[in-house]
Amino acid sequence: MLDDLMTAFEAASRRYAEANGLERDPDWFMLKLQEEMGELTQAWNRVTGRGRPKGRTPEDLARDLADETADVLGHVLLLARANGLDLAAAVERKWRFRPA
Numbered sequence: 001m002l003d004d005l006m007t008a009f010e011a012a013s014r015r016y017a018e019a020n021g022l023e024r025d026p027d028w029f030m031l032k033l034q035e036e037m038g039e040l041t042q043a044w045n046r047v048t049g050r051g052r053p054k055g056r057t058p059e060d061l062a063r064d065l066a067d068e069t070a071d072v073l074g075h076v077l078l079l080a081r082a083n084g085l086d087l088a089a090a091v092e093r094k095w096r097f098r099p100a
Helices: 001-022 026-047 058-082 087-095
Strands: none
Touching: 001 058, 001 087, 026 058
């Protein structure tokens, strides 16, 4: 399951990078994850009333939070794939279950 997700996110990321002239060097994966964590934090602050909603409805804010969470998930998987990490084994070690 994780390998399939990594492959799908990699294909989407590669297409996006090619279409936008981006070079995904080793640092890019970590820096992009950090950027997305900042955007997720911003979305969280808005949902919880700690940030200005900037005219966004509660539904917009909830969708933003979901979207930014999806971005973080994707970039975690991209970082793991780019570095040859065995996330399934790590999940089993750390969370004590085997991802399907």
